[in-house]
Amino acid sequence: MPSENGTPQPVNMPGDALMAMRDVTMRFGSRTVIDSLDLNVTAGEKLAIIGPSGSGKTTILRLAMGLERPTGGWIRIDGRYLWHVQRNEALVPAGDRQARRARRAVGMVFQQFNLFPHMTALQNVTEPLVHVLRMRRNEAHERANDLLSRVGLATHLEHRPAQLSGGQQQRVAIARSLALRPKLMLFDEVTSALDPELVGEVLNVIRDLAHTTSMAMMIVTHEITFAADIADRVIMFDQGRIVEEGEPKVVLREPQSQRTKQFLKAILER
Amino acid sequence: MAGRRSYGAAAATISGAMTLEWDWGFALQTLPTLLRGLVFTLEATFYGSLLAFTLGLVWALARLAEVPVASQLIRLWVEFIRGTPLLIQLYFLFFIFPTYGVTLPALETGVIGLGLYYSAYASEVYRAGIEGVPRGQWEASLALGLPLHRVWGRIVLPQAMRFAIPVLGNFVISMFKESAILSTISVLELIGQANIIGAETARYVEPLTMAALIFLIISYPAARLLRLLEARTGAV
Numbered sequence: 032m033p034s035e036n037g038t039p040q041p042v043n044m045p046g047d048a049l050m051a052m053r054d055v056t057m058r059f060g061s062r063t064v065i066d067s068l069d070l071n072v073t074a075g076e077k078l079a080i081i082g083p084s085g086s087g088k089t090t091i092l093r094l095a096m097g098l099e100r101p102t103g104g105w106i107r108i109d110g111r112y113l114w115h116v117q118r119n120e121a122l123v124p125a126g127d128r129q130a131r132r133a134r135r136a137v138g139m140v141f142q143q144f145n146l147f148p149h150m151t152a153l154q155n156v157t158e159p160l161v162h163v164l165r166m167r168r169n170e171a172h173e174r175a176n177d178l179l180s181r182v183g184l185a186t187h188l189e190h191r192p193a194q195l196s197g198g199q200q201q202r203v204a205i206a207r208s209l210a211l212r213p214k215l216m217l218f219d220e221v222t223s224a225l226d227p228e229l230v231g232e233v234l235n236v237i238r239d240l241a242h243t244t245s246m247a248m249m250i251v252t253h254e255i256t257f258a259a260d261i262a263d264r265v266i267m268f269d270q271g272r273i274v275e276e277g278e279p280k281v282v283l284r285e286p287q288s289q290r291t292k293q294f295l296k297a298i299l300e301r
Numbered sequence: 302m303a304g305r306r307s308y309g310a311a312a313a314t315i316s317g318a319m320t321l322e323w324d325w326g327f328a329l330q331t332l333p334t335l336l337r338g339l340v341f342t343l344e345a346t347f348y349g350s351l352l353a354f355t356l357g358l359v360w361a362l363a364r365l366a367e368v369p370v371a372s373q374l375i376r377l378w379v380e381f382i383r384g385t386p387l388l389i390q391l392y393f394l395f396f397i398f399p400t401y402g403v404t405l406p407a408l409e410t411g412v413i414g415l416g417l418y419y420s421a422y423a424s425e426v427y428r429a430g431i432e433g434v435p436r437g438q439w440e441a442s443l444a445l446g447l448p449l450h451r452v453w454g455r456i457v458l459p460q461a462m463r464f465a466i467p468v469l470g471n472f473v474i475s476m477f478k479e480s481a482i483l484s485t486i487s488v489l490e491l492i493g494q495a496n497i498i499g500a501e502t503a504r505y506v507e508p509l510t511m512a513a514l515i516f517l518i519i520s521y522p523a524a525r526l527l528r529l530l531e532a533r534t535g536a537v
């Protein structure tokens with residue numbers, strides 16, 4: 032756990048941020064879900080985002096993935112603007128094609144897995160390899176095989192999602208996102224839809240990834256112990272704004288803000 | 302005409318007094334002619350379905366694409382087809398279009414008529430199927446960076462089809478039976494043939510009953526088979 036063995040952690044460095052959001056606002060109708068957010072994630076950083084339901088945490092991830100177009104502000108990923116192009120020092124709004132390119136560096140795991148139900152576990156993973164990376168089939172097969180073994184599903188390659196437990200499905204979804212080797216992985220409450228006894232197996236896979244890869248991660252979760260274990264930095268988010276941020280041992284153990292204290296108390300008493 | 306001669310005997314025995322007594326011999330004699338009609342019925346159903354399912358997908362995709370104007374026009378077109386009787390559409394194709402110089406043989410006209418008519422309904426089935434694919438499937442595809450044509454071809458349409466195929470299968474059976482309407486534009490399909498035999502022999506009971514039986518013998522097992530298929534795909 033990097034934060035506990037004393038390794039210095041990179042703090043906000045806008046210049047070399049892997050993912051940067053500036054003054055990002057997201058409104059749905061008259062509701063402001065994200066309120067001029069500034070956020071950086073550096074390469075390799077593990078960022079946990081906590082906060083009550085409806086606080087806008089999931090929207091941050093959806094914005095980072097490019098599933099939503101922000102109402103205001105800009106987002107840059109791995110040197111590419113998601114919804115803008117740079118022209119003579121100015122940012123000009125751009126369309127889907129630009130977003131498509133920028134998304135390449137990002138992968139996402141969803142609360143509801145979103146596996147392709149008509150394909151086997153193996154096909155779910157080879158699909159992007161063959162049709163996005165244009166890998167040859169046997170090569171894709173090999174990589175998919177490795178990834179599924181890594182998440183403990185070597186014996187379930189030919190199973191369809193409906194034949195797998197929720198935990199297994201979520202692990203396939205993780206393998207599928209890993210297949211494209213993203214620099215930033217987004218985990219959106221990935222255990223919320225699972226039966227309690229299946230939560231552990233999924234968290235273990237993510238914990239293992241966090242400790243063994245140099246991939247940056249943004250993790251929206253209600254699992255406080257898990258967040259404390261893997262995160263380099265924790266953000267407490269409420270009503271579209273960052274309430275508090277810092278090292279996990281501070282934010283999760285000795286929070287400064289009254290709102291964070293309240294929230295953690297409510298979670299722990301659940 | 303060969304037909305007239307072969308029914309001569311049966312017709313003679315009943316000449317004068319109309320009887321409703323069932324004549325097995327006569328009934329069996331109608332079979333070869335009726336089966337010739339069945340070939341047209343099956344042809345009309347097969348090509349009509351092919352046309353309906355292809356055009357239906359085109360209408361559905363065009364509407365979902367939300368191309369300004371074009372999508373609205375197609376919606377109007379679909380509503381027009383759904384809102385008028387098939388019979389009138391056939392009359393337009395067969396009797397009115399030729400006066401503007403568009404003339405097609407009866408069977409082809411029938412296939413186009415059936416195909417257009419059912420395409421309007423098929424487009425609704427496709428649309429329901431496509432809209433029934435969860436949002437998450439689109440989002441996962443987007444997150445993985447799958448190109449749009451792959452998302453449609455490999456993710457969305459296969460799932461939509463799973464819903465659409467049993468319904469479209471029912472359309473085939475329904476079209477098979479409704480193709481009888483093509484007899485009104487002189488296609489000698491099953492009912493058309495039965496009518497001719499009736500007119501020539503003044504006996505309608507046997508040819509019409511036999512025609513009905515042929516319809517039943519084909520449509521009933523087809524419907525059962527479809528139900529089985531539905532139960533199977535539903536379970537997986």
